[in-house]
Amino acid sequence: MKKAFEKLFRSQVWRSMFRHGLPLSNRTRAEAVFYNFFLHVHPTKVRKRSVKFTYTWGLGGLSLGLFIILVFTGGLLMLYYRPSVAQAYWDMKDLQFVVSNGRFLRNMHRWAAHAMVAIVFLHMMRVFYTGSYRPPKEFNWVIGVFLLVTTILLSYTGYLLPWDQLSFWGISVGTNMVKAVPFGLGDTISYLLLGGTMVGENALVRFYVLHCFIIPVAAVVLMAIHFWRVRKDGGV
Amino acid sequence: MTAEKDFRAEGSSNPKKVPKRVAFIKPRTAARVKKEDEEMVMTVPNLVIKEIIAFEVMVIVLALISLTFNAPLEWIANPEHTPNPAKAPWYFLGLQELLHYFPPIVAGVILPTLAVIALIVIPYFPINLKQEGLWKEHRRQTLSVLLTVVGIVSVVLLWFDVYAMLVPTLLITALMVVPYFSKKETGVVGWLGTRPLSWWIMTWFIVIVVVLTTIGILFRGPEWSWTWPWHEIY
Ligand code: HEM
Numbered sequence: 001m002k003k004a005f006e007k008l009f010r011s012q013v014w015r016s017m018f019r020h021g022l023p024l025s026n027r028t029r030a031e032a033v034f035y036n037f038f039l040h041v042h043p044t045k046v047r048k049r050s051v052k053f054t055y056t057w058g059l060g061g062l063s064l065g066l067f068i069i070l071v072f073t074g075g076l077l078m079l080y081y082r083p084s085v086a087q088a089y090w091d092m093k094d095l096q097f098v099v100s101n102g103r104f105l106r107n108m109h110r111w112a113a114h115a116m117v118a119i120v121f122l123h124m125m126r127v128f129y130t131g132s133y134r135p136p137k138e139f140n141w142v143i144g145v146f147l148l149v150t151t152i153l154l155s156y157t158g159y160l161l162p163w164d165q166l167s168f169w170g171i172s173v174g175t176n177m178v179k180a181v182p183f184g185l186g187d188t189i190s191y192l193l194l195g196g197t198m199v200g201e202n203a204l205v206r207f208y209v210l211h212c213f214i215i216p217v218a219a220v221v222l223m224a225i226h227f228w229r230v231r232k233d234g235g236v
Numbered sequence: 237m238t239a240e241k242d243f244r245a246e247g248s249s250n251p252k253k254v255p256k257r258v259a260f261i262k263p264r265t266a267a268r269v270k271k272e273d274e275e276m277v278m279t280v281p282n283l284v285i286k287e288i289i290a291f292e293v294m295v296i297v298l299a300l301i302s303l304t305f306n307a308p309l310e311w312i313a314n315p316e317h318t319p320n321p322a323k324a325p326w327y328f329l330g331l332q333e334l335l336h337y338f339p340p341i342v343a344g345v346i347l348p349t350l351a352v353i354a355l356i357v358i359p360y361f362p363i364n365l366k367q368e369g370l371w372k373e374h375r376r377q378t379l380s381v382l383l384t385v386v387g388i389v390s391v392v393l394l395w396f397d398v399y400a401m402l403v404p405t406l407l408i409t410a411l412m413v414v415p416y417f418s419k420k421e422t423g424v425v426g427w428l429g430t431r432p433l434s435w436w437i438m439t440w441f442i443v444i445v446v447v448l449t450t451i452g453i454l455f456r457g458p459e460w461s462w463t464w465p466w467h468e469i470y
Binding site: 023045092112115129149176198 | 277279280281282291294295298299301302303311313314318322324326327332340343344345352356358359364
């Protein structure tokens, strides 16, 4: 067994994908980080203090982890869901009763979305209480605040999509608040958001596009900057 | 005596050509130069293994939750039939609770906007970078400013009957002033005495958010009236 693996790791095919050898020496461990597309967000060495679980509680990483799960389950949900008043709700019912594992898929997406709001908030608390917003990290904190807002908006736009009573009235309550924006802007913003004066067909399509395309892209861009800054600002 | 230099300044990124370098460190460079010999560990395996474990544990926990609890799906949306109460998702119930006390422009626009702006500007105010305890200097002045501010806020909250914010505000203020009167330097009181102003404000903010959100989730029923969660959760 061990021999077979060793043979695999030495084979040309494997080596063409992973240039470094097994991470057994510090040299190959460093190579494992900077020859790997995904790992190269990390430096090859990190502070011992910041690796300690009880310093970050892994909350930033878990926020990213939840986002990845949401993209994955969300992509699968998109295969079954059609954003129209006539179909949306019945597609949810199909997910529950017809699609294999559809209910599980939907549950994962729903609970991960709720968890992400909470975890991102907790991450903000950890950053605050460890004083990690101090210079030179002040701008990354600002990016973070935008990420918090983005996360909440992602969750909120998704809330309308099942088109049940919860969604409809949850979104109505929120968009009514928007109408309170002064100088006549409130009605304009709310009209822009809903594509009308009420939550209806247009609102559903708009929230769908916001939820599945516009806001996730914004979140990815903000996260990319966020992670890049973590390193440029000298690491955690 | 000739003033010939025995060194030469040269810029190069090629270590073979210029083996020794001088680094100029300005006061505002990255945090990593603050402590020079902090203990470092290899990212692989020390950090990466923890990331993998944390992610896997999270996936397992989420899967277990998803197998046990179903995402809600009520009746199809019906604009003719308003549920009572009509609640926003949980993370907005703090705001919705505010809407119960203040006019919509205050609860729905001004306060949330102020909260986001306040969060954004935290790192740009020197007072938030201070690490000294609140009572370190100007003790009397600090006390009078604190009591004035809390007094004004309390009057406003009383005026609008916002006991849900008034009570936590007064409790936190009480904790803030304990170290002023007590000379103890150890234990909880000593620890409270070392908390800087920014710590107090953020803690106050988080407590308020949690209290309002909890009330909105568990304690509000038809017409936003007070209900006990052991009777019914709406
Ligand atoms: C989608 C949301 C977010 C993601 C995925 C995310 C991810 C991360 C990750 C992976 C780190 C590395 C350290 C750690 O894990 O704690 C980090 C650090 C940091 N985050 Fe976030 N974050 C998010 C939101 C926020 C928010 C809301 C804030 C603050 C308002 C924030 C401020 C910071 C700061 C200042 C650091 C540097 C901390 C340090 O150097 O100790 N982030 N973030």
